[in-house]
Amino acid sequence: MNEFSYSRATSLRDAVRSQDKSGKAKYLAGGQTLLPSIKQLLDAPERLIDLSGAGLDGIEVGRKTITIGAMTRHADVAASAQVREAIPALADLAGRIGDAQVRNRGTIGGSVANSDPAADYPAALIGLCAIVHTNARKIPAEKFFVGLFQNALKSGELITKVEFEIPTGAAYEKFANPASRYAIVGVFAASFDHVMRIGVTGAAHFAFRWAEAEGHGLGVKDLSNVSLDQSRFNSDLYASATYRAHLVRVLTLRAVSRL
Amino acid sequence: MQIRLTVNNTAHQLDVPDNTLLVEVLRGELALTGTHIGCDTSQCGACVVHVDGRSVKSCTMLAAQADGQEVTTIEGLADGESLHPMQEAFKNCHALQCGFCTPGMIMSAIDLAQRSPGLTEAEVRRGLEGNICRCTGYQNIVKAVLAGASGMKAAATS
Incomplete structure (x- = not known):
């Protein structure tokens, strides 16, 4: 799998602020499409921002x-x-x-x-x-x-x-x-x-x-x-x-x- | 990056590259090779483990996403020499031939049995949609899951 860096956002604000303006960062939700896409080289983000801790469920x-x-x-x-x-x-x-x-x-x-x-x-x-x-x-x-x-x-x-x-x-x-x-x-x-x-x-x-x-x-x-x-x-x-x-x-x- | 995982009740602190998959940590770092890599495209289910009590495909989850969570693999089911009721049922019903899919099947089956108390054959067949077996034709696997679910219920009430 391509290399990327991973971080876990702690809030919605934190997630949006972490987003790279160059578009090389991607939000990671459940990853059931994104991770297979990265494995198959269909996508190559440089950074993943995990949203699981951002309080967006319910x-x-x-x-x-x-x-x-x-x-x-x-x-x-x-x-x-x-x-x-x-x-x-x-x-x-x-x-x-x-x-x-x-x-x-x-x-x-x-x-x-x-x-x-x-x-x-x-x-x-x-x-x-x-x-x-x-x-x-x-x-x-x-x-x-x-x-x-x-x-x-x-x-x-x-x-x-x-x-x-x-x-x-x-x-x-x-x-x-x-x-x-x-x-x-x-x-x-x-x-x-x-x-x-x-x-x-x-x-x-x-x-x-x-x-x-x-x-x-x-x-x-x-x-x-x-x-x-x-x-x-x-x-x-x-x-x-x-x-x-x-x-x-x-x-x-x-x-x-x-x- | 540094992650903390509790795997089969043992706490681990690991330093892994950010793009490491959960299955790679289990097999490579922790030598828990009972969890298999089959298709590596989240279709076959050979890599199913439990994360915080839910069955997931460990080839489609980063180790970093499991940071701070509890993981159970096939190695964590037996109590010493005595097998988990679902393992016992797979053995008794001859629910395996080559055995490659079996760890994933058992992990999925246990989650299914825990969530659906009065499990029916149709529910078992539907519940195992994410696990592929190329040997058995599924007949004995379905039998085993039903028997294992009963065994789990009996063990819980005894």
């Missing part, structure tokens, strides 16, 4: 929203009585990320900041009208994911927490790669009274909202003719863009039927 339930600290591990979201009560589909999603050991280390902030096109959380962020809080501002999920592994974060900007709207109902449907368990396609459907919202991950370069399907309402039985922009769909050895588009329609119907 779950808070409000009247209309549930807020999850950036360093909250997937296993803790999956097991949280508060999350299971307020948004069971979100706990279900967290419990299906990777495998048990990845869930014991991986964090919501790390996953969102990495913006992997096949990560699970982005679908929920879109479906639940989430707001990404950073040390500097609040970014709506729809404006957060902007490209393949690209997001609205500026250099040195740090996610502090993610705030989800509590829906009337929600369901997550995932067609997982059997080896990696990443989503080949994942669909998070949510209803807010009678308004429906659909977040899709895995299909395209970044998670997106399928607004055209939302208009068909909760009782929809057929989405085959609903328009779906495939211009930035992924095509790889696991699934072609056409097959992914098919999965988006099938999984959306399944998720909506569970609302």
